[in-house]
Amino acid sequence: MKTVIRAARYSLACSVLGPGLRGVLWVQGCRRHCPGCVAPEMQPFEGGFEISVDELADLFLNASNLEGITFSGGEPMEQAEALAELILKTREKKDFSFFCFTGFLLEDLIQSGTPAQKQLVSLLDVLVDGPFVEEEYANLLWRGSANQRVHFLSDRYKDWADRLSEPSQGLELEFDSGMLKWMGIPPLGFREKFASKMAEFDIIIEKRSL
Numbered sequence: 550m551k552t553v554i555r556a557a558r559y560s561l562a563c564s565v566l567g568p569g570l571r572g573v574l575w576v577q578g579c580r581r582h583c584p585g586c587v588a589p590e591m592q593p594f595e596g597g598f599e600i601s602v603d604e605l606a607d608l609f610l611n612a613s614n615l616e617g618i619t620f621s622g623g624e625p626m627e628q629a630e631a632l633a634e635l636i637l638k639t640r641e642k643k644d645f646s647f648f649c650f651t652g653f654l655l656e657d658l659i660q661s662g663t664p665a666q667k668q669l670v671s672l673l674d675v676l677v678d679g680p681f682v683e684e685e686y687a688n689l690l691w692r693g694s695a696n697q698r699v700h701f702l703s704d705r706y707k708d709w710a711d712r713l714s715e716p717s718q719g720l721e722l723e724f725d726s727g728m729l730k731w732m733g734i735p736p737l738g739f740r741e742k743f744a745s746k747m748a749e750f751d752i753i754i755e756k757r758s759l
């Protein structure tokens with residue numbers, strides 16, 4: 550039986566959520582409910598759509614010039630088994646790097662994570678951990694609040710370690726299925742301001758970040 554992922558969205562070209570040009574998969578479902586979460590529409594586990602690991606692997610493998618894939622959400626660790634399978638399947642054909650955001654802490658995943666979560670962590674190159682904390686909002690590379698940490702789990706991107714105090718890589722827009730969508734780590738209040746500006750022009754938007 551094919552493994553299925555419950556996804557909120559994917560992009561085949563993003564350069565603001567990890568090093569280089571990346572595919573991004575936003576999974577659907579997160580039970581953390583952080584105040585100020587920029588993706589509340591991705592919290593319900595019954596939302597989004599189902600897509601097989603095989604289909605996602607083909608989409609990313611056939612996209613042009615991708616250096617790797619980023620997992621965001623929602624909470625990727627809730628679907629760790631399927632994401633580990635996606636990594637193994639794509640790496641049979643391309644040496645993609647894998648970058649993942651999670652609300653869990655790395656040490657908790659290592660000490661008391663499920664076998665699938667431990668396997669997923671073992672396959673990642675970079676893990677950004679910790680929930681978004683509104684009171685600790687910060688404009689930092691790959692992070693929206695100061696409590697979040699970047700862990701380089703392989704040697705692949707260790708040269709980025711001295712850049713962690715740099716600001717976020719910014720936001721990108723893309724059109725998909727007739728909708729304007731954004732991706733990246735936004736400043737506080739961006740979501741509401743953007744929605745209101747776009748409404749002035751009757752532009753349908755969907756928004757996404759961390």
Ligand code: SF4
Binds near residue numbers: 582622624681
């Ligand atoms: S900020 Fe991240 S960890 Fe927190 S509720 Fe939103 S998706 Fe979940």
